[in-house]
Amino acid sequence: xxGLIIIAALAALIFAAINFYGVKRRDAGTDQMQEIxxxxxxxxxxxxxHEYKIIAVVAACIAILLAVVVSWYSxxxxxxxxxxxxxxxxxxxxxxxxxxxxxxxEAKETRDIGKTLKVxxxxxxxxxxxVGGFALLGLFIIYMVFGKWLGQLNPENLSFHKNWLGISDxxxxxxxxxxxxxxxxxxxxxxVGGGIFTKAADMGADLVGKTEAGIPEDDPRNPATIADNxxxxxxxxxxxxxxxxxxxxxxxxxxxxxxAYTFFSVRxxxxxxxxxxxxxxxxxxxxxxxxxxxxxxxxxxYLLLKKVSKNPHKELNRATFAGAGITLISTGILTWFYFSAxxxxxxxxxLGILSPWxxxxxxIVSGIIIGQMAEHYTSYDFKPTQGIAAASKEGAALTITQGxxxxxxxVIAPVITLGICIIAANATAGLYxxxxxxxxxLSFVTVTVSVDTYGxxxxxxxxISEMAKLDPEVREITDELDAVxxxxxxxxKGFAIGSAALAALSLFASYLYAQAGENSAGGIDLILxxxxxxxxxxxxxxxxxxxxxxxxxxEAVANAARxxxxxxxxxxxSDPGIITGESKPDYKTCISISSAGALAEMxxxxxxxxxxxxxxxxxxxxxxxxxxxxxxxxxxxxxALYTANAGGAWDNAKKYIEHGHYGGKxxxxxxxxxxxxxxxxxxxxxxxxxLDILIKIMAVVSLISVSIFSKFNLFSLF
Amino acid sequence: xxxxxxxxxxxxxxxxxxxxxxxxxSYMATGSRKGSAEQLIFIEVEGGFESxxxxxxxxxxxxxxxxxxxKHSLYLSIYRVLENTPHEKMKSMYLVTxxxxxxxxxxxxxxxxxxxxxxxxxxxxxxxxxxxxxxxxPQQFSEYIISDSDKVTVPAIVFADVKLIDxxxxxxxxxxxxxxxxxxxxxxxxxxxxxxxxxxxQTKTIDRSFSSSFTYQIIDTGIYAASLxxxxxxxxxxxxxxxxxHYDWGRSANxx
Numbered sequence: 001x002x003g004l005i006i007i008a009a010l011a012a013l014i015f016a017a018i019n020f021y022g023v024k025r026r027d028a029g030t031d032q033m034q035e036i037x038x039x040x041x042x043x044x045x046x047x048x049x050h051e052y053k054i055i056a057v058v059a060a061c062i063a064i065l066l067a068v069v070v071s072w073y074s075x076x077x078x079x080x081x082x083x084x085x086x087x088x089x090x091x092x093x094x095x096x097x098x099x100x101x102x103x104x105x106e107a108k109e110t111r112d113i114g115k116t117l118k119v120x121x122x123x124x125x126x127x128x129x130x131v132g133g134f135a136l137l138g139l140f141i142i143y144m145v146f147g148k149w150l151g152q153l154n155p156e157n158l159s160f161h162k163n164w165l166g167i168s169d170x171x172x173x174x175x176x177x178x179x180x181x182x183x184x185x186x187x188x189x190x191x192v193g194g195g196i197f198t199k200a201a202d203m204g205a206d207l208v209g210k211t212e213a214g215i216p217e218d219d220p221r222n223p224a225t226i227a228d229n230x231x232x233x234x235x236x237x238x239x240x241x242x243x244x245x246x247x248x249x250x251x252x253x254x255x256x257x258x259x260a261y262t263f264f265s266v267r268x269x270x271x272x273x274x275x276x277x278x279x280x281x282x283x284x285x286x287x288x289x290x291x292x293x294x295x296x297x298x299x300x301x302y303l304l305l306k307k308v309s310k311n312p313h314k315e316l317n318r319a320t321f322a323g324a325g326i327t328l329i330s331t332g333i334l335t336w337f338y339f340s341a342x343x344x345x346x347x348x349x350x351l352g353i354l355s356p357w358x359x360x361x362x363x364i365v366s367g368i369i370i371g372q373m374a375e376h377y378t379s380y381d382f383k384p385t386q387g388i389a390a391a392s393k394e395g396a397a398l399t400i401t402q403g404x405x406x407x408x409x410x411v412i413a414p415v416i417t418l419g420i421c422i423i424a425a426n427a428t429a430g431l432y433x434x435x436x437x438x439x440x441x442l443s444f445v446t447v448t449v450s451v452d453t454y455g456x457x458x459x460x461x462x463x464i465s466e467m468a469k470l471d472p473e474v475r476e477i478t479d480e481l482d483a484v485x486x487x488x489x490x491x492x493k494g495f496a497i498g499s500a501a502l503a504a505l506s507l508f509a510s511y512l513y514a515q516a517g518e519n520s521a522g523g524i525d526l527i528l529x530x531x532x533x534x535x536x537x538x539x540x541x542x543x544x545x546x547x548x549x550x551x552x553x554x555e556a557v558a559n560a561a562r563x564x565x566x567x568x569x570x571x572x573x574s575d576p577g578i579i580t581g582e583s584k585p586d587y588k589t590c591i592s593i594s595s596a597g598a599l600a601e602m603x604x605x606x607x608x609x610x611x612x613x614x615x616x617x618x619x620x621x622x623x624x625x626x627x628x629x630x631x632x633x634x635x636x637x638x639x640a641l642y643t644a645n646a647g648g649a650w651d652n653a654k655k656y657i658e659h660g661h662y663g664g665k666x667x668x669x670x671x672x673x674x675x676x677x678x679x680x681x682x683x684x685x686x687x688x689x690x691l692d693i694l695i696k697i698m699a700v701v702s703l704i705s706v707s708i709f710s711k712f713n714l715f716s717l718f
Numbered sequence: 719x720x721x722x723x724x725x726x727x728x729x730x731x732x733x734x735x736x737x738x739x740x741x742x743x744s745y746m747a748t749g750s751r752k753g754s755a756e757q758l759i760f761i762e763v764e765g766g767f768e769s770x771x772x773x774x775x776x777x778x779x780x781x782x783x784x785x786x787x788x789k790h791s792l793y794l795s796i797y798r799v800l801e802n803t804p805h806e807k808m809k810s811m812y813l814v815t816x817x818x819x820x821x822x823x824x825x826x827x828x829x830x831x832x833x834x835x836x837x838x839x840x841x842x843x844x845x846x847x848x849x850x851x852x853x854x855x856p857q858q859f860s861e862y863i864i865s866d867s868d869k870v871t872v873p874a875i876v877f878a879d880v881k882l883i884d885x886x887x888x889x890x891x892x893x894x895x896x897x898x899x900x901x902x903x904x905x906x907x908x909x910x911x912x913x914x915x916x917x918x919x920q921t922k923t924i925d926r927s928f929s930s931s932f933t934y935q936i937i938d939t940g941i942y943a944a945s946l947x948x949x950x951x952x953x954x955x956x957x958x959x960x961x962x963x964h965y966d967w968g969r970s971a972n973x974x
Contacts, residue, residue, distance in 0.1 A: 213748075214755050214816030216969040221817070390889070393899070472965040472974070579748045580741075580818055664893030665972035666933050668900075 001287050001338070005140045008290035012133030012446065015297055016091070016126045019304075023123050024098050029105035033468045036226075037101035040460065043230035043591040044097050047197060048090060048238060050599055055086070055189045058603075062185065062610070066178060069708060071163055073150070073171065074178035077142050081182020081249065084138040085242045089190050092127030092241035092453060096233045099123025100460035107461065107477040108470050114308030116477050117315060120454045120461065125300045127237060128450030131245045132293040138179060139252060139286055146175045153282060155275045158263050160517060168517055169707045172282075173260050173510065176253040177703050180246070184697040187239075187246035188606045191693055192553065194239035195686030197598035198231025199557045201590065203678060204564025211674065213572060213579060218466035221578055223571045223585035224564055227594045229463045235685065236456035236489075241449060243689055244492075247499050248289075248445045250696040254506035255285040255435035257703070261513035262432060266346055277342045281432065284338060284356065285439050291330045292323075292443030299323025299447040312484045316451050323447035324364060331443070332357050348430035359425040359433035360440025363502065366421040367441035370414045370498045371491035377410040378648030380656035384410070388653035392672040393662055399676035403653070407646025411638050414494065418501050418637075425502075431509045438502035441495055452492040455485020483655070493644045493688060497637065500692040504633045507699035511629060514706045515622045528626050534715070535627035538620065542631025545612060546639045549694055550687045552605045557682040560597025567593055609694045613702040617709030621716055625702050625709070633695050640691040647684020650676040720765065720780045722794075724803055726844035726876045726943075727759040728929060732795045732803075734765070734776040736788035739810070744818035745790050755816040757934070759843060759876075761943070762809040769802050771795055800844050801873035805947035813934055815970035823940065823952035830855045831939050835882070837912050839924070841932050843941070844876040849928035851905070852921040853912040856951070860944030862920060874945035879938045885909075895933035895972060901925070934971040 028034050059082045067075035099120065107116040147153035152172035160168040201224055209215040209222035218225055259281035266273045303319040332354070339353035349355035377384045384406045391402035425433040442448075458481035465475045512528065529535055567590055577583030617625045654673035662669035723742060725731045735742050739762055746758050766773050771794050780792045811823040831838075840850045840859060852859050856879060862868070863875055883891045883898055885906050891898060898905070901924075908922040940953040960968040968974045 212755065214970065216817075216966075219817075219969075469966070472961050475965075576748065580744045658893075660892045661889055663891050663895055663897070663899060664935070666895035666935060668896050 002143070002283060004290045005136055005143070005286050008293040009133045009136040009140055012129045012293050012297060013137065015300070016129035016133060019122050019129070020091070020095050020126045023095060023102055023119065023126070026102040026119065027105055027109070028101045029108060030468065033101050033104060033464055036464050036467045037097070039226050039587060040100065040229045040233065041097040043226060043595075044093055044233040046591070047230065047234050047595045047598070048093060050595060051189065051193050052086060052090070054599060054603070055082075055186060058189070058606070059182070059185060062181075066704070069165065069167070070169070070174055070178070070704060071171065073146055074174050074704070077146065077175045078178040078182040080138050080141060081179040082186050083182070084134040085183040085186035085245050088127070088130040088134045088245050089186065089238040089242040091130050093233050093238040095123050095126040096237040096453065096457050096460065099457045101464050103457055103461035104464045104468070104470065104474065104478060107465065107474045111473055111477070113310050113312060113477050113480060114315070117308055117312045117481060118304060120457045120481055121303055121316070121319075121450060123457045124452070124454035125304070125450040127241045127453040128296070128300065128446040128448070131241055131248065131449045132296060132446035135183070135245050135248050135252070136286070136289055136293060139176070139249065142175055142179050143283070143286060147172055147282070153279065155263075155278060158260050158278065165708070167707045167711060169514065170260055170264065173257045173514070174704060176256050177700050180249050180253045181697070181700045181704060183242070183246040183249045184693060184700055185606070185610065187242040188609055188690065188693045188697055189602055190242040191239040191690045192605050192686070193598045193602040194231070194235030195553070195682075195690060196556050196560055196601050197594045198228075198235030199682045199686050200560030200564050200597050201227035201231040201594045202681060203557070203561035204568055204590070204594075206674070206678060207561070207565050208568040208572070212569075218463040220467040221581055221585065223568050223578070223587060224590045225463070225467065226587040227564070227590040229460050230591055231594065232456040232460050236459075237453055239689065240452055243693060244442075244445055244449050244452075244496060246693060246696065247496050247503070248442045250507070250700070251435065251438035251442050251499050251503040252285045252289055254503045254510065255432060255439060256282050257510040258432050258435050258506050261510055262347060262430070265513065271346045273346050274342065277344070277347070280338060280342065281347070285436070287334060287338070288331050288360065288439060289443060291334055292327045293446055295326035295330055296323040296444045296446030298326050299444065300450055312481055316454070316484065316488060320444070320447050320451060323444040327443050328361060328364065331360060347432065349428075351428050355429035356433060356436040359429050359436040360443065362421050362425050362428070363437030363440030363499075364443070366417050366437065367495045367498050369417045370494040373410065373413050373417070374491055374494035374645060374648070377406055377645045378652055380652040380659075385649045385652045386656060388649055388676065389656040389661060389669065389673065392653065392657065392669040392676065395668070396672040396675040399650070399653070399672040400679060403646050403650045403676050403680065406649045407642045410645035411641045414498065414641055415637070418498060422502065422505060431506055434502055435506035438499045438506065441499040441502065448492055448495060451488045455482065455489050458482045458485050496689065496692050497640045497644065500640075500695050501633070501637045504695045504699050507696070507703055508629055508633065511626065511699065511703050511706055514703055515626065515710060517707060517710065528630060529623070530627070532623050534620055534623040538616070538624035538627025539631035540627075541616070542628035542633075543635040545628070545632050546636040546691055546694060549605055549608060550639060550643070550691070552608070553687050553690060554682050556597070556601030556605070557686055559601065560594060563593050563597060564590060605690070609697045610701055613698050614705050614709070617702070617705055617713060619714045621713040622706055622710045625706065629699055629702055632698055636691040636695045640688050643683035643691070644688035647680035647688065650680035651684070653677075720776060722763045722765040722776070723760045724763050724799055724808070725758060725760040726800065727932075728756065730796065730799050730844050731793055732763075732771060732799045734780040734792040734794055735790060736780060736782060737790060739812050739822070740820045742791075743812050743814035743820035747814045747816060747818040757816050758814040759811065759941070760814070761811045763803055764807045764809065767804060767807050771802070798845075800876065801945065805943070805945065805950055808943065808950065811941060811952040813971070815934070815967065817970050819967045819970040821964055821967045821971075823954065826940075826951045826953045828857055828942060828949045828951040830857065831879070837909060839880040839882060840877045841880050841928060841936070842875060842877045843929070843932070845872055845874075847927045847929035848923050849880075849925040850921050851908045851912050851924055854920055856939075856942050857949055859921070860942060860949045864944060864946060874943075876941060876943045878941045880936045881938045893935050893973065895935045896931045897933070897936045899931070935973055
């Protein structure tokens with residue numbers, strides 16, 4: 001069965017390579033189209049190179065720290081995680097900048113939305129397959145090298161070991177957690193850096209080009225338009241890929257770590273638990289994910305091979321549901337055979353051997369419900385978004401107020417869904433079940449990332465069509481594909497937030513296990529004492545942290561956007577030929593401004609997320625960090641849902657008006673809705689996605705460092 | 719070569735220029751270094767006709783700069799230009815967007831609109847800017863406003879007929895810009911007053927100066943130029959024609 005993991009990972013990467021070259025050998029269109037695409041590619045490459053140089057320095061520091069304080073194997077697995085995540089992000093961005101122009105050309109040559117959708121989806125699938133493939137490949141290496149060959153998964157090693165500093169931990173939990181940390185750190189930088197880049201460029205292009213000069217979207221006369229298109233690739237593609245890879249790995253390792261701690265805990269209470277069962281509990285999430293990856297490949301293949309209709313939304317949904325359906329069936333059969341010979345009573349599998357599968361199903365269903373709720377609150381087919389459009393008639397203040405109301409209202413239903421899922425999963429298979437619910441939610445991540453990545457590719461294709469002055473019919477095709485991408489992105493965010501909450505809970509339980517440490521003979525009570533003032537204060541600080549983090553991110557976007565606005569104004573003023581089309585704008589300077597802004601501003605929020613649990617742990621101790629984690633998790637989930645849904649609703653309220661409601665473009669309602677959309681942009685595309693990562697990065701860092709600051713902290717001296 | 723342009727919106731003027739209509743429109747909308755962004759409507763006219771305009775002055779002063787750069791604009795008059803320009807000297811009309819894109823409209827003979835509802839809304843563009851509702855068709859309306867039988871009269875006029883929406887379903891207004899953003903109730907009352915047989919009102923002013931809300935999205939059949947010479951219709955292309963032949967202009971004009 002373990003062989004399935006490497007077969008799935010390699011098959012996904014080979015499939016990705018086939019699709020990569022399949023897209024690349026397509027015709028890239030006219031010289032003008034190729035020139036525009038080359039500018040976008042050049043800008044994206046330059047930014048990623050600069051970004052990865054900075055990340056490399058930070059990652060090297062963290063790796064050295066891990067090697068010295070924890071163990072060499074933690075450092076190695078951290079680097080492996082970072083490499084896998086960075087590779088997925090880089091390849092995804094690369095194919096997106098190759099696909100965009102080919103999608104535009106396919107629309108130009110065929111005038112067929114179905115055929116164009118296929119090219120965009122084939123490009124997007126490279127990212128999806130890389131996310132699934134690289135994540136599993138890395139975990140397989142960790143499992144085989146550290147778990148099997150170095151013996152960390154031997155039952156006698158699934159107990160606390162002391163390192164040279166006298167710090168004790170269960171080695172394999174540290175290894176996989178460090179792998180997840182590597183993925184998370186890259187994801188944080190890619191999301192934050194890409195998010196600042198893309199929104200600064202977008203806002204700069206809109207505020208001056210569209211609003212002041214009256215230039216339409218993606219017009220080549222706008223100096224910030226290439227930077228805007230570069231931003232789609234570095235933010236919405238590379239950032240999204242690393243983000244979902246991190247979520248996927250986070251959910252998988254949360255189950256593996258819990259399995260290890262559960263074994264330790266059960267054994268310490270004197271109950272018997274078979275070694276094969278432990279081994280299966282550890283490997284089950286990986287085999288489950290492998291089947292999910294195979295199923296997703298079928299989903300991707302299904303769309304690429306079939307004759308595609310003229311309804312892109314339906315086709316993408318079919319591919320997703322095909323992937324999800326095959327995942328459900330195949331993993332159900334797997335679970336039945338996997339645990340059929342095992343006694344599962346000691347590990348709280350209350351519905352028998354199918355318990356973890358039932359939990360995964362709960363996760364999938366919850367993910368779909370959360371996604372549908374996101375669509376309800378953000379799509380202009382429904383009342384909440386239409387209400388924002390209606391409020392826009394009365395001016396920008398009411399647009400903002402109504403959007404905030406929609407965003408805030410939208411939080412409760414997904415939270416109730418998550419709550420029901422957590423209770424049901426816990427009742428079915430304990431905390432391991434909760435972790436399996438997170439895995440279920442992301443089990444067909446390959447197909448969901450493929451669908452999500454197709455959106456920005458279509459958006460870029462629209463930009464290229466516009467700049468290259470292709471026929472209106474071509475631009476209508478790319479616009480329609482882009483519009484579908486907006487809806488799928490909102491649903492994808494629902495999955496990411498939901499899985500982050502479930503994975504964070506599992507990681508939190510592991511944190512409590514790790515905090516109890518080797519002194520937990522006789523069983524561990526997973527209790528967080530909220531009456532303890534340290535815990536309470538930690539929770540308060542934790543609840544405030546996402547607001548601080550979000551504030552820093554929004555300010556970073558605003559700073560970079562302000563510089564972009566000034567530059568675009570300067571170019572228009574200094575060269576009147578730009579607006580008449582006689583002179584070419586200086587696109588490179590705008591790209592440099594976004595790039596410099598993002599690179600300068602991304603470090604602080606990323607460092608906050610890694611350093612806060614460590615610093616507060618060394619000062620206040622583990623109870624404080626326990627409170628910090630719970631406070632951050634709760635507050636960040638609410639804020640992530642709020643920002644994603646409010647931002648999406650503002651965006652689509654504007655689109656609703658642009659489709660000929662309340663006066664359409666140029667009306668007072670439209671002007672107000674544009675302001676709402678601009679306010680919502682950094683919320684939904686920079687803050688929201690980064691908060692998912694914040695939750696997990698803090699949980700993983702705490703899990704790795706708790707054994708250290710439990711022993712050494714300032715307050716324990718008094 | 720010197721071109722002569724009669725600008726009718728937002729201000730009335732006769733301007734000589736070495737720029738062709740497209741370049742002139744772009745220059746006037748976006749400015750050279752002024753950084754302006756405003757829509758502009760002008761008619762190309764054949765100069766030299768008998769009038770008080772100083773054609774010689776134009777010939778002497780509308781010359782290229784020493785750098786070789788063409789003369790962008792030389793104002794010949796900013797007052798009562800329209801009434802002094804004969805219809806036969808008027809060529810095409812140009813609609814310029816805020817970002818300087820130009821759409822050429824051709825001269826046509828005026829007909830009663832096929833989809834006549836019994837009333838119409840007219841945005842007067844030159845020399846004054848009120849928004850009017852009238853039970854008169856464009857031809858009758860122009861005759862009414864030009865004739866000196868009424869106290870309210872002008873010797874020549876440029877006006878557009880405006881797209882009408884379903885006032886009871888503003889949510890599905892279509893893409894009409896800020897035209898119907900305010901005072902819908904007052905608009906309905908004005909329309910009722912010209913529709914009412916009891917009141918026998920032929921025209922009613924909805925707003926005395928409505929030019930700030932005027933956008934190209936709301937032009938229905940086209941723009942009319944009328945004087946004692948008669949009436950000319952500058953026909954607005956259909957949405958499909960705009961999409962096929964003038965898509966970029968349509969995007970800049972917020973039509974797409």
